[in-house]
Amino acid sequence: MMLNTEPNLAAPDDFYEALIEMHRDLTPEESAAVNARLILLLANHIGDTEVLMQAMQRARAG
């Protein structure tokens, strides 16, 4: 499977707001921990190694 970079979020503005809200009042260290847990949870949900590798490459490329 290919990494989907086309619009796929049902409610993009709601998602983005919730993402920022997730970090409210957290120290940078706490935020880093939350992000790491989020990545792990999402990675497991996706499951497909090929998609995950493509996403990591895309993220690293900036």
Place this chain on the structure above:
Amino acid sequence: MADVDYQSLVMPYRRSADQDRPEPARHPVVVVGAGPVGLTMAIDLAQRGVAVVVLDDDDRLSTGSRAICFSKRALEIWDRLGCGRRMADKGVRWNTGRVFFGDDEIYNFDLLPEAGHGFPAFVNLQQYYAEGYLLERTEDFPGIEIRWRNKVTGILPAADGAQLTIDTPDGSYDLDADWVIAADGSRSPLRAMMGLEAKGRVFRDRFLIADVRMTADFPSERWFWFDPPFHRNQSVLLHRQPDDVWRIDFQLGWDADPIAERQPERVLPRVRALLGPDAQFDLEWCSVYTFACQRMERFCHGRVVFVGDAAHGVSPFGARGANSGVQDVDNLGWKLALVLEGRAPESLIDSYGAEREYAADENILNSTRSTDFITPKSQMSRVFRDAVLDLARDCGFARRLVNSGRLSVPATLHGSSLNTPDIDAFAGAMVPGAVCADAPVIRDGRRGWFLENLGAGFTLLCFGEGPGDAVVVGRDLIDAEGLLARRYDARPGTCYLIRPDQHVAARWRRHDADLVAAAIDRAMGKPA
């Protein structure tokens, strides 16, 4: 029989007649190093009728427990060599592992080892017992001569062997060998003398091992702490050994002073912090160590062959050090014997290098991954490690990511030139290159194990029917629980060609003597 105190044994230096000869004596095989790997090499060769001289620069066995986890495969190999059962019986077996993070136990697991194997997944046993039992086994073979306090100080490789210069309490002498097996450990002096190196990754971390003797009511379990309150920001491992000895492994960090940290006044408070203020214990042994994951580019250098830690090094997480060294020897023994008998070309030894370099890479990969999890080396690596541990409290997927050492399993030698590729369809794990799986069998009315029925040479295993010299399931053996057929995906007519080191060489759905003969030639490295 009461156990010998192997740590206090001093093996006497004896002057050899070779030291008085005007010309150097010549031996077919000289093994350098009488550790677990060198001793195993000597027994394997002697059992195949090859005379062996073993040289060791010391006069003692292992001081301290050192390697303590011996895997199923090492026990199976030692069983083939006549001392595996004794090790398994003495060793401590465990199934439950507990993982702690900070103040809490975050989960525990049961190894639930697969039933129907002659040996457990692994046992905990002090290295001095393993070496002691091996040493006693060598005494059964007149063809093994161990020379203690014989330190190799020079090596001169040649096309047909090598000359060794050996230092003894009586001065030095020279010895010629057709083959030299370097089993002289991670700092291998032979490797250095030949201008060779092992390359890889050195981990900037230090660990303290403390062995304590106590009659505490800790169960036979493996406890692993990440960042515990009694040893903040580091990891700790508690493991049980025979004789009420417990191994405690403390991560110390790179800045720790290795000399100061092994002093009892520094060690005892650490142990007491773990065991509690009222614990009664004696400190048996302690050591501070570092490690590297590395290997030599090639294990074979003409007639000098490197095995065990001399050839490759791993972190201790996952028990892949001594266990992989024993598998090196398992791979090399039969090949060397065939070459010495003139039955196989000398190039067969190169396949030892190819196969075990491949296995070493697998071991290094696994042990490096464990090390990166246990001792994260960047801030973000630590953040992810802790996130995995946080989630592991109640998420099954995260428990699969926790890596405090993966179980040591033997490499399947995919792609080895000795394998005959399948021409028939098979399912399951017993592909060419795999180590044969064990299974319960009945032979002559007695219950036993399949692996005990494999011979010293090549074995043809047939299901249902087969030639007279084959091991035929249904004629020679009864597949007691049907596990043999299941593990080998066997149907009537299926046959497997099994190497002397119990790896699958080839398999077919029906027996064909010409194909078997060709596969044996291939597995012996003969040109097609």
